[in-house]
Amino acid sequence: MDNVKKLLSSSLIFFVLLIGGATAQEIHGEFLDGKKYSAEIRTEDVINEDGMRIRKSEVAVKLTDGTNKLFYKFESDSISAVRSSPFGFISIITNSRGMEGRVRYEYISLYKNVLVSLGVVERQLHLGRTASIEIQKGQSVPPGITAKIIENIIANKESFALIDQSPYLFAALILLGRKSENNRSKELILKIVENKEITSDKIFREALEKMRVPRGGTLRCGWLEKSMTSGVKITDNDGVWTIRTGKDGIANDDLPILDPDQWVATSSNEGYGCVCLRVVANVSTHEVVKLISSSPKSLLACRNDKKLVEPAKP
DSSP states (O other): OHHHHHHHHHHHHHHHHHHHOOSEEEEEEEOTTSOEEEEEEEEEEEEOTTSOEEEEEEEEEEETTOOOOEEEEEEESSOEEEEEOTTSOEEEEEEESGGGSEEEEEEEEEETTEEEEEEEEEEEEETTEEEEEEEEEOTTOOTTHHHHHHHHHHHTGGGGGGTTTOHHHHHHHHHTTGGGOOHHHHHHHHHHHTOHHHHTOHHHHHHHHHHTOOOSSEEEEEEEEEETTTEEEEEETTEEEEEOBSTTSBOGGGSOOOOGGGEEESSSSOEEEEEEEEEEEETTTTEEEEEEEEEEEOHHHHHTOTTOOOOOOO
């Protein structure tokens, strides 16, 4: 409940800044190593070498242990706000051009008494909705920082919705420094990016594909068939894989939903379409035991694969 209050308070500050154009704000929090801090963002409008008006800002952080102030400088094209996270970092949020612009999030944390960037996430907006998302890793993400953040997130699952209220940023954050992760960190990442709320979202799934995120299971692409007599199955280049559904299997709601132009109906409740499923399967029995994620494809994608035979229409 305290975290919710903090989030609402931070959001209020952010919108007041947007409306009122304030030049400073102060937050309080705690870094990964347990060091508590107070931080203030200072902003001023300047004219750059090209004669353009830009905003130069810096985040001034003071540790409560008496250490000298630390500074993190950046430039933006709009007013920025800072927010402390319960997971040990500071978010710098810049909202440009409102509902048809972009929201930029930069995450910074403390490493050996230096403020470092974990990376940047940018959301392009259309009518207030996320139209696309881009992820940029930090230039030199220190080993271990991302892993600690992931562990904090998993240990505080109830705070899932508090990370900027978006599964995009929740997962994007932990991917920023993934190149420096060890096997334990990769295992933790899988637990998060395989969350249904994330994998079922087309925009974020595309962002993950761009990042070439390691995933569990095996990707199988081919014809998905639904039949009253033979049940549900997917046929790929390795053969036919049975998908057990219902109480003892995979929920029907987890199967991909195909648009009319992606589905060939053979009766009112039967038909087939082209999909890619990331699954865990029993190779000896060719039975799918776990569905990790799914992605519908066009019928043409399967028809163009000469190794796949299109199911026969009755």
